Amino acid sequence: MQTARTEYEITTQSFEDEFEQLFRELLHRLISFLVTAGARLADAEDAVQMAFIELARVWRSVEHPRSWLRKVSFRMWTKVLTKNKFDDLVSEFPEGVSHEQVDEIIGQSQVVQVLKQLPPLQQAVMAFEYDGCTPSETADAMGMPAVNVRQNLHRARANLAKVLQQKGIH
Structure with a gap:
């Protein structure tokens, strides 16, 4: 009985440490990834929190938690925001982004400002590209064929x- 209890405590502590x-x-x-994809900061924060909650529920069955979280965060955001209608994705960049770490990641360049000039679906796929995803990973996360x-x-x-050329950036 004591061995099982000790094993349970070790396993539980390991999960908590890894998850944290x-x-x-x-x-x-x-959060930065979703903002880059077009989410408002509050929506991005909610979607990411929901994804982490879901990950805690299925922790033992997830082989690649980083890519799983990106995929689920994106899907949570699109479900809440658009019910999976990508034509209606938010095209406004949130004003007053207040988290320093989010600012640092987004503010390193003018990527978000340039991307927001794209149609919403193109903005979303470029956010995945910018985050290092392959077209297949993006397709899986967005629930669409890779060819699209x-x-x-x-x-x-x-x-x-075209946008960069108009701005005189080459």
């Missing part, structure tokens, strides 16, 4: 080239 480390490491990055993701990436890059 993952939370600290990814919280602001995931690649097509929208192609269009987004062409549109970004």
Whole structure:
């Protein structure tokens, strides 16, 4: 009986330590990712928190928690915001972003300001691209065929080239 209790306590502590480390490491990055994709800060924070809650429920069955969290965070945001209608994605960049870590990640360049000039679906696929996802990973997270993701990436890059050219940035 004592061995089972000790094993339970070790397993529980291990889960808590790993989960807390993952939370600290990814919280602001995931919020920034969703803001880059077009979410308002409050919506991004809610979606990421819901994803972490869900991860705690299924922790033992998730092999790759980082990519799982990105996928679930994005889906939580789109479910709440648009009920999976990507044509209606928010196109406004939230004003007054207040978290220093989010500001640091987003503020390193003018990426968000440029991306917000794209149509919402192109903005979303570029956010995944910017975050290092492959088209297949993006397709899986967005629930669409990879060919559609690649097509929208192609269009987004062409549109970004036009925007940058208009701004005199090459």
